[in-house]
Amino acid sequence: xxxxxxxxxxxxxxxxxxxxxxxxxxxxxxxxxxxxxxxxxxxxxxxxxxxxxxxxxxxxxxxxxxxxxxxxxxxxxxxxxxxxxxxxxxxxxxxxxxxxxxxxxxxxxxxxxxxxxxxxxxxxxxxxxxxxxxxxxxxxxxxxxxxxxxxxxxxxxxxxxxxxxxxxxxxxxxxxxxxxxxxxxxxxxxxxxxxxxxxxxxxxxxxxxxxxxxxxxxxxxxxxxxxxxxxxxxxxxxxxxxxxxxxxxxxxxxxxxxxxxxxxxxxxxxxxxxxxxxxxxxxxxxxxxxxxxxxxxxxxxxxxxxxxxxxxxx
Amino acid sequence: xxxxxxxxxxxxxxxxxxxxxxxxxxxxxxxxxxxxxxxxxxxxxxxxxxxxxxxxxxxxxxxxxxxxxxxxxxxxxxxxxxxxxxxxxxxxxxxxxxxxxxxxxxxxxxxxxxxxxxxxxxxxxxxxxxxxxxxxxxxxxxxxxxxxxxxxxxxxxxxxxxxxxxxxxxxxxxxxxxxxxxxxxxxxxxxxxxxxxxxxxxxxxxxxxxxxxxxxxxxxxxxxxxxxxxxxxxxxxxxxxxxxxxxxxxxxxxxxxxxxxxxxxxxxxxxxxxxxxxxxxxxxxxxxxxxxxxxxxxxxxxxxxxxxxxxxxxxxxxxxxxxxxxxxxxxxxxxxxxxxxxxxxxxxxxxxxxxxxxxxxxxxxxxxxxxxxxxxxxxxxxxxxxxxxxxxxxxxxxxxxxxxxxxxxxxxxxxxxxxxxxxxxxxxxxxxxxxxxxxxxxxxxxxxxxxxxxxx
Numbered sequence: 203x204x205x206x207x208x209x210x211x212x213x214x215x216x217x218x219x220x221x222x223x224x225x226x227x228x229x230x231x232x233x234x235x236x237x238x239x240x241x242x243x244x245x246x247x248x249x250x251x252x253x254x255x256x257x258x259x260x261x262x263x264x265x266x267x268x269x270x271x272x273x274x275x276x277x278x279x280x281x282x283x284x285x286x287x288x289x290x291x292x293x294x295x296x297x298x299x300x301x302x303x304x305x306x307x308x309x310x311x312x313x314x315x316x317x318x319x320x321x322x323x324x325x326x327x328x329x330x331x332x333x334x335x336x337x338x339x340x341x342x343x344x345x346x347x348x349x350x351x352x353x354x355x356x357x358x359x360x361x362x363x364x365x366x367x368x369x370x371x372x373x374x375x376x377x378x379x380x381x382x383x384x385x386x387x388x389x390x391x392x393x394x395x396x397x398x399x400x401x402x403x404x405x406x407x408x409x410x411x412x413x414x415x416x417x418x419x420x421x422x423x424x425x426x427x428x429x430x431x432x433x434x435x436x437x438x439x440x441x442x443x444x445x446x447x448x449x450x451x452x453x454x455x456x457x458x459x460x461x462x463x464x465x466x467x468x469x470x471x472x473x474x475x476x477x478x479x480x481x482x483x484x485x486x487x488x489x490x491x492x493x494x495x496x497x498x499x500x501x502x503x504x505x506x507x508x509x510x511x512x513x514x515x516x
Numbered sequence: 517x518x519x520x521x522x523x524x525x526x527x528x529x530x531x532x533x534x535x536x537x538x539x540x541x542x543x544x545x546x547x548x549x550x551x552x553x554x555x556x557x558x559x560x561x562x563x564x565x566x567x568x569x570x571x572x573x574x575x576x577x578x579x580x581x582x583x584x585x586x587x588x589x590x591x592x593x594x595x596x597x598x599x600x601x602x603x604x605x606x607x608x609x610x611x612x613x614x615x616x617x618x619x620x621x622x623x624x625x626x627x628x629x630x631x632x633x634x635x636x637x638x639x640x641x642x643x644x645x646x647x648x649x650x651x652x653x654x655x656x657x658x659x660x661x662x663x664x665x666x667x668x669x670x671x672x673x674x675x676x677x678x679x680x681x682x683x684x685x686x687x688x689x690x691x692x693x694x695x696x697x698x699x700x701x702x703x704x705x706x707x708x709x710x711x712x713x714x715x716x717x718x719x720x721x722x723x724x725x726x727x728x729x730x731x732x733x734x735x736x737x738x739x740x741x742x743x744x745x746x747x748x749x750x751x752x753x754x755x756x757x758x759x760x761x762x763x764x765x766x767x768x769x770x771x772x773x774x775x776x777x778x779x780x781x782x783x784x785x786x787x788x789x790x791x792x793x794x795x796x797x798x799x800x801x802x803x804x805x806x807x808x809x810x811x812x813x814x815x816x817x818x819x820x821x822x823x824x825x826x827x828x829x830x831x832x833x834x835x836x837x838x839x840x841x842x843x844x845x846x847x848x849x850x851x852x853x854x855x856x857x858x859x860x861x862x863x864x865x866x867x868x869x870x871x872x873x874x875x876x877x878x879x880x881x882x883x884x885x886x887x888x889x890x891x892x893x894x895x896x897x898x899x900x901x902x903x904x905x906x907x908x909x910x911x912x913x914x915x916x917x918x919x920x921x922x923x924x925x926x927x928x929x930x931x932x933x934x935x936x937x938x939x940x941x942x943x944x945x946x947x948x949x950x951x952x953x954x955x956x957x958x959x960x961x962x963x964x965x966x967x968x969x970x971x972x
Contacts (some may be wrong), residue, residue, distance in 0.1 A: 203773055205731035208766040241759055304958065334954070417800070418637070418825025419871075420864035422832050425804065426600045433598070459874055460821040470632065476818040480796045484822030487797040488804050507793040514754040515801070 210235075210242050212436035216444050216495070217406045218247065221293065221356045221379055222327025228292050230409060230495040231446030236432055237493050238515050248516045250292035250496040251508050252329060254452045255281045257308065257316050258300040263456070266475045267500065282320045282328075291505055295329040295358070295450075295498045296320055301342050302333035310341045314349035321353045329356045329381075329498070331450070340367035347371040347378055358448060359383030359411045362390075365397055373403035381448060386413035386423045388430045388443070395442045405445060409496075414449040416458045417484045428492035449489040452500035455482040479503050487511055519572045521546040527565040528558065535559050548573055577768050577777045579606065580719045580744060582646075583673025584695045589645055591719075591746070591808045592779035597769055600834050606779075607831035608803055610823065611646035611675060611811045613785050614665060616657035623661065626814055627668045633820045638840060638863060642824040644672065644815050646697075651678035651687070658683060662690045675699055675721070675781075675809070681708045688712070697721055697746060697809075699781065703733050710742045721781055723748040727760050734775045745778045746809065754787055754798060758805070765806040779808030788813070796822065803827050838863035839889035844915045845870065850879040855923040855967065856915055857949065858906055860887035860895045868953045876957035878964045881919055885909035892927045903936025910941055923967070925949040 216231040232246030239245070259275050260268060274280040282294050296317065300308040321328045330346055332339030343357050344367060358381035360368035365382070373380040380403050384390040391412045398408055412431060415424050428447070435443040455461060461478035463471060471477060482504040486497045490512065499505050525545035536557040538544040547553035548569075555561065555569045579593030589609055596602045612626055634643040647665050651658045658678070665674075674696035678684045684698065699721025701709040706722075713720050722737065722745050724730035730747060737745065749760030761780055768777040782802045788795035796819055799810050803826050812819060832838050839861050847870060859869050861884050873880050886909075888900035895901035910916070910924065922944045926933060928951035937946045950959045 203775065205728045205775075206767075206771075207727075208763060208771050210766075210770075238755070238758060239762065240755075241763065417822050418829060419867050420829070421826060422599070422829040422834065422838075423864070425830060426598075426834055429598045430600055457871070457875075459871055460825070462875065471817040471821070473818065477821060479793065480818045481822050483793055483796050484800040484826055487800040488826060491801050491804050503793060507791075507797055510791075510794060511754070511797040511801075515758060516755070 207241055210239075212243070212439075214436040214439035214441075214444055215244075216246060216435060216446055219379060219406060219409055219446050221329070221354060221409075223352070223354050224325060226325045226327060227354070228327050230448070234436065236436070237491050240516075245516065247495070249490045249494065249512050251505055251512070252293040252295045252448075252496060252498045253285050253289055253291040253505060254295045254297060254331075254450075254498050254500050255285060256300070257296060257298045257313065258306060263500070264461075264475055264478060270502065278316050279319045279323050282324050286324045286326050289502055289505055291326070291499075293327040293329055293496070294320075294324060295331055297331040297453075298333055298339075298342055298346075300333075301335075301338055303335055303338055305333070310338075310345040313342045314345035317346045317355075318349040321350045321355065327355070328353065329358055329448070331358045331498075336361050336364040340364040343368045344371040347376045350378070351376045354378060356381055356409055356448070358409075358450070360394070360398065362394060362397075365394060366401060369398050369401045369403045373398070373407050374401070377407075379407050379409055381409050381411050382445070383411040384413060386415070386420075386427050388427055388434065391427070391431060392440070392442050395445065399442070405441065408445045410443075410445045410447045411450065412447055414451060414454050414485070414489060414494075416454045416460075416481055417488060418460070419454070419458055421485070421488065425488065425492055428489070428494070432493040446495035447493055448496040449486075449494040449498070451482060451486045451489060451497045453498075455485045456500055475501075479507075483507050491515075519549060519569070521549040524548050524555075524569060524573070527561070527569060529560040529562075531560060533560065551575070574774075575777075576772050576774065577765075577779075578743065578745075578774075580746065580779060582675075582695060582697050582719050584693065587645065587671055587673045588695070589673060594765070595769065597766060599830065603833040603835065604831050606808070607827055608807050609645040609673075609809050610799075610815070610827075611648040611809055612644050612815050613648045613650060613783075613811050613813060614661055615650040615652045616654045616661050617652045618661075620664075623664060627665065627670055629815050630670045630672065633815045633817060637824065637828060638838065640828060642820060642828075644812075646675050646809060647672040648675045648677055648699075648811050649687075651676075651680060651683055655683050655686070659686060659690070662687055666690060673697070677721070679705055681705060681712065684709075684712060692716065697781075699723075699746070699748075701733070701737065703729065703736075706733060706737055707740065710737060710740045713744070714742060717744050719744050719746050721746045721748060723750075726751075727763060730760075731775055734778075738775070747776065747778050747780050748783075749780055750783045750786065752787060752789075754801070757782060757787055758801065761802060761806045780806060781809040781811065782807040783811045785811050785813040792819070795819070799823050800826055803830060836889075840866045840884060842884050842886040842909070844913050844918070845882040845884060846880075847873045847882050848877055848879040850881050850919065852918070852920050853967075853971075854879045854881055854919050855921045855925060855947075855963070856881045856883050856910070856919065857925040858883040858885065858910070859927055860890060860892050860901055861885065862887070862889050862891050862895070865891055869956070872953045872956040873960065876960040878960040880960070881915055883910060883913060883915060883924075885913075892929050896930050896933075901930065903933045904940055906933065907937050907940035910944070921967075923947055925963070927951075
């Protein structure tokens with residue numbers, strides 16, 4: 203036999219979703235092959251790297267990160283400007299932790315004001331993430347969507363319980379992008395996309411968050427869900443799964459014991475910051491090679507490494 | 517190329533003698549084609565037919581055995597490109613690189629690091645399995661290096677990386693009994709290399725400038741009758757190495773071309789160019805996609821924790837959920853006053869719950885009964901996580917001797933079990949926990965505070 207490259211042609215293609223406005227606007231997706239399989243066809247837009255900030259001071263983050271942001275993290279606007287200028291990610295993700303009813307219980311109006319101030323002071327696209335309480339998030343996203351009108355933000359994420367409110371606010375009343383969050387199951391991902399679609403949110407305005415976990419923490423389900431979603435989108439040309447994927451890596455990677463155990467508690471493990479960075483990098487690179495079109499990170503070193511990694515791999 | 521049942525039938529004796537254990541030659545042929553029976557089961561097959569068939573019915577990717585004794589590992593043997601299609605079987609192995617140009621201190625540090633990073637995660641040992649010993653020009657030092665590593669008592673298999681036949685001969689003498697990998701067959705030296713490893717059937721690492729040359733080199737080696745190979749897709753850039761690794765795997769499995777039907781070795785250390793974080797990213801990439809041996813510059817916990825954990829995930833059988841051993845797990849150093857929390861033996865649930873308890877910093881006995889490896893609600897619905905099974909486990913586990921506290925926290929989702937468990941476990945107070953794991957730390961801290969106040 204003579205040597206011949208093995209080439210696989212697919213009928214399906216991931217839709218291209220634009221987030222943000224102006225020169226710094228970014229595009230996700232557009233590929234018609236498995237991640238980085240350039241020998242098969244078009245790899246679309248290279249995966250994008252975002253950096254996570256909060257609406258409150260990051261009390262629970264590791265010292266090194268708190269120190270990095272100590273002069274700016276009391277104010278989300280200053281924090282966002284700092285990240286844009288010093289770290290140069292592709293986008294910023296603000297997570298409204300302060301809205302949590304079990305915590306600060308910040309009002310939707312207050313969140314909206316913060317989001318508006320942030321988005322007006324940066325050029326990078328803004329992704330807006332909630333506190334995880336779906337009822338409160340629905341209220342917050344509704345107000346925020348109005349406040350950042352015209353900025354083409356991505357709202358991460360609408361879940362099964364609140365997709366109507368979030369989809370209506372971010373995808374219909376105002377022209378933003380809607381993130382559809384499902385938990386590590388191809389059928390759930392598909393179902394939520396269909397529901398959003400039936401609500402009137404167009405496919406090209408949806409980004410999926412199909413679930414993410416730190417490596418070692420059930421990542422096998424994530425890996426296989428990503429494979430199956432991508433193979434269905436390309437091979438079976440399944441329109442309901444042809445959306446780009448964004449993965450909130452940081453919150454997963456920085457909450458497992460490998461990253462949070464203090465040196466006193468696990469002396470043999472060595473430097474805590476380093477462990478967190480490698481957990482974040484390993485999870486992010488696995489997600490990206492599995493099919494994520496964007497990842498959200500926390501540590502500057504992870505950001506730098508992942509940018510270099512994608513640049514060399516693309 | 518894989519043969520169809522009919523092709524095999526044509527070569528069969530067509531006697532329907534049933535000596536193979538199947539009713540007819542046709543039935544047997546179909547089974548062989550499907551990979552469910554070995555062709556050697558037929559005692560009447562002509563030698564010629566047998567040779568033709570055993571070649572054609574062999575799996576598309578060869579399984580190699582490297583190392584000896586407790587350091588023996590299998591590589592390759594994969595049958596699918598994606599784990600959900602069936603399962604990935606032989607996990608990739610991690611190697612640490614040594615060269616003769618390293619000073620004693622560097623070598624000793626690496627040896628110490630390999631010794632240090634050796635731990636159990638969900639019942640499996642996590643450690644570096646291979647010492648990659650690279651010749652970089654000083655023969656005397658190289659021999660010394662191999663002896664040093666061999667005498668260091670680290671438990672590893674060996675990979676000799678050397679293209680100089682004379683040096684290799686001498687090096688091989690030292691670790692010959694260990695069934696090492698010999699790496700470095702190229703288009704100039706492959707004949708001598710094959711000659712060298714043939715008698716002991718050692719795994720031979722093959723390298724070339726590009727995929728096409730690698731392919732023809734393998735064909736040349738095949739002509740010498742040697743088929744114990746490991747292919748190197750490595751180039752010095754990530755993109756090319758990734759393309760090559762995917763192509764090798766795909767050409768073997770999808771195109772059924774055995775020239776590439778071998779495991780691979782990826783030098784992540786070289787591609788990463790002394791950037792440790794890049795090495796983690798690249799090693800993760802090749803753990804997910806098709807590296808069989810991944811060579812690292814060094815090992816420490818910050819590399820090991822994510823990489824071994826990722827590998828453990830990727831190489832689990834998707835048809836069998838990962839389970840943890842049913843027993844009582846102490847978390848945050850519990851004592852005789854600490855409460856007990858119960859959940860299922862599904863590994864994912866265990867990890868999340870254990871992680872949240874750790875985060876709460878509240879000392880706790882975590883009780884894991886045999887719940888069939890399902891999640892809480894599934895196990896409950898399947899009758900594997902009910903009032904009597906939980907209370908029996910609490911009784912039999914002996915946890916009541918380890919703590920005087922008689923509080924048992926159950927998952928919020930099975931709150932209905934409260935009465936049932938209390939009936940079966942006299943003296944115990946069943947507390948309904950949270951619905952979601954993430955709410956646990958706050959719940960446990962409040963609960964602990966209450967316990968303490970009540971006591972005071």
